């Protein structure tokens with residue numbers, strides 16, 4: 227149950243745990259943000275003050291965590307009335323109800339050009355002092371991906387620990403995996419004590435997700451890696467020389483914000499340089515979003531925070547983790563595929579994908595049935611547990627429609643009902659996107675076009691038949707990357723003038739390390755155990771960027787988190803290398819847009835030498851909070867600045883944030899204040915390359931040509947490294963287009979570097 231439940235959260239599934247707290251209606255966990263500097267003089271210790279504040283509203287509530295690094299305050303269990311009273315106490319900034327987050331569930335180094343670019347990154351000693359912290363389901367430390375043979379001593383100043391438990395020894399850590407902690411206080415306070423026979427109350431990963439993300443970001447190279455022979459080759463993380471620290475915050479019933487904030491607090495203190503969070507959930511103002519709050523203060527301390535964009539695509543405005551001090555990562559495919567063909571009784575053959583390994587089906591086709599016709603349930607087509615009628619599927623191949631329940635579960639349901647195999651067919655939501663799974667019976671997943679053709683064959687044929695033939699691993703698939711259908715999309719609902727996601731990275735069919743406690747499907751009925759697994763999600767794309775960020779950090783130790791992100795974004799590609807066709811969106815079969823991929827697909831060899839960067843300081847982000855008209859209390863909650871007041875004489879604008887991309891919102895209506903038809907953005911670039919002159923070019927593609935973009939000055943000259951130059955972009959919409967959005971691209975080039983920024987225009 228433990229492992230099955232969590233994997234369910236990887237991709238497109240509604241969670242079965244929405245009512246975890248229902249049994250305990252009255253009390254729930256709250257995160258109490260305190261203004262540290264407003265401690266009354268009667269106290270000498272913050273802990274005593276927090277305790278006294280808590281006692282003033284409740285006799286029995288206990289402090290779960292005290293926060294001191296990325297946040298000031300504590301978490302505790304209160305009734306809503308107690309929480310409201312506490313909020314009015316002196317020095318209390320906010321009392322936020324806890325939120326439950328969900329996980330956003332290798333050939334990639336080669337696909338990303340990391341194999342040819344050894345010389346660009348310092349792989350030797352400097353690289354090995356960068357520490358990537360993963361907030362996830364923990365770690366399976368015995369995997370070879372954590373081999374520390376070529377590592378020197380743990381970096382000086384590292385304060386992390388290897389937390390011991392019955393199933394996790396201090397010796398489980400080494401010079402590669404240098405830290406492992408777990409955070410379960412709020413989880414246990416909410417769902418009850420952890421049952422040690424079903425879930426490890428330790429940093430150990432029962433689920434697989436945390437081991438997968440950790441080894442993707444920074445796993446050591448392991449030769450002869452594969453899943454049942456699929457994707458065979460050397461598996462390695464992005465930053466093979468970086469160190470790993472695992473912070474287990476996700477449990478069988480989800481990841482709780484008070485545990486997450488405690489882990490961020492600790493990870494910053496421990497000495498991590500990059501934090502990778504393949505989880506999310508909230509779409510709220512930043513002062514109510516624990517990940518945004520924790521990330522702000524981690525960023526201020528120089529850490530880079532990389533988060534998954536979410537698996538809410540292809541629905542518009544589904545992107546999460548959108549704070550501008552976070553790198554928000556969407557997902558694309560790579561050039562590797564696992565074909566498995568459906569051969570119909572009429573000889574027609576359709577290509578799908580599969581990671582099935584086991585006894586093959588006979589070559590001669592078997593009877594074939596549509597699940598919707600082998601069930602009495604209205605949603606019988608989906609192969610939900612208990613809905614197939616065994617007499618109607620026994621010995622047959624069953625076509626199940628994709629959606630609602632977990633893909634591998636559908637295969638399990640067919641197998642349990644006596645079916646011989648499964649064709650999993652997309653309906654329109656997922657278009658041509660197919661995700662390969664290690665099904666428990668012979669099965670393949672096909673896109674919508676093939677699915678429609680096969681359904682038509684089933685309808686029109688009295689005696690339909692089919693078989694499935696497996697094709698192993700295929701490399702060199704074109705086009706690649708394409709934007710994954712599940713990857714969450716912009717526009718950004720929290721701050722529409724900040725373009726999110728920032729970029730995309732590989733997130734489909736990714737091979738990386740796995741837990742020893744669950745099978746590759748994560749189903750409790752799956753008794754297979756594997757060292758590597760192939761899974762998909764923005765959960766998988768995020769650690770790619772976390773690892774690449776660690777490489778950049780090692781190559782440029784003086785770069786701020788914003789500089790690293792800028793380098794990743796301005797060098798990303800949005801057209802296929804060697805061609806001028808824009809990246810495809812597999813969900814629509816058409817060209818994708820910056821709302822799908824942000825700046826484009828990450829390109830590590832170019833990111834190491836971006837030419838110019840868009841830098842940002844903490845003060846710039848506070849100005850951004852002022853532009854959002856945040857109150858002093860909101861600013862204190864996010865940025866820990868007590869009594870900060872925005873300067874009444876200054877004009878703050880979100881468009882003034884020195885972001886490497888542009889999102890412009892024009893007002894359609896001519897109501898109060900009139901239609902806004904021109905928006906000015908000022909940007910400052912810092913030269914990190916050789917002296918030279920950069921020229922700007924702007925391209926736009928808006929139906930009807932309704933926008934005008936003017937860059938002033940059009941050229942920028944730099945005489946030395948570190949020099950800064952500013953420019954202004956005036957974006958206007960002289961006439962209203964019929965479309966609601968359009969796109970463009972601003973490029974600065976000195977002939978050697980291309981520093982590119984996407985532009986998204988919206989009319990509301």
Ligand SMILES: *[C@@H]1O[C@H](CO)[C@@H](O)[C@H](O)[C@H]1NC(C)=O
Nearest residue numbers: 227419420421422423424425
């Ligand atoms: C823990 O889980 C096991 C296996 O499901 C069960 O037999 C046992 O009763 C549980 N223990 C507690 C204390 O709930």
Ligand SMILES: *[C@@H]1O[C@H](CO)[C@@H](O)[C@H](O)[C@H]1NC(C)=O
Nearest residue numbers: 450455456457458459460699
């Ligand atoms: C994977 O295995 C196949 C078949 O054994 C072999 O031809 C191929 O070279 C292997 N690929 C790699 C990258 O090792």
Ligand SMILES: *[C@@H]1O[C@H](CO)[C@@H](O)[C@H](O)[C@H]1NC(C)=O
Nearest residue numbers: 567568569574575576577695
């Ligand atoms: C199905 O078609 C593909 C090419 O479209 C071919 O490579 C493959 O061999 C065919 N498979 C079968 C089983 O007919």
Ligand SMILES: *[C@@H]1O[C@H](CO)[C@@H](O)[C@H](O)[C@H]1NC(C)=O
Nearest residue numbers: 601602603612613614615616
């Ligand atoms: C399905 O419906 C048929 C006809 O109404 C009925 O005979 C059969 O028992 C039902 N089967 C199940 C599994 O509910």
Ligand SMILES: *[C@@H]1O[C@H](CO)[C@@H](O)[C@H](O)[C@H]1NC(C)=O
Nearest residue numbers: 595596598599681684685686
């Ligand atoms: C389902 O069964 C009905 C009635 O027998 C038939 O008309 C229809 O074509 C079948 N649909 C599919 C997809 O097999």
Ligand SMILES: *[C@@H]1O[C@H](CO)[C@@H](O)[C@H](O)[C@H]1NC(C)=O
Nearest residue numbers: 261263264265858868869870
């Ligand atoms: C913060 O502002 C309040 C009200 O304006 C004032 O009473 C208090 O002294 C200030 N505190 C600090 C630390 O500046």
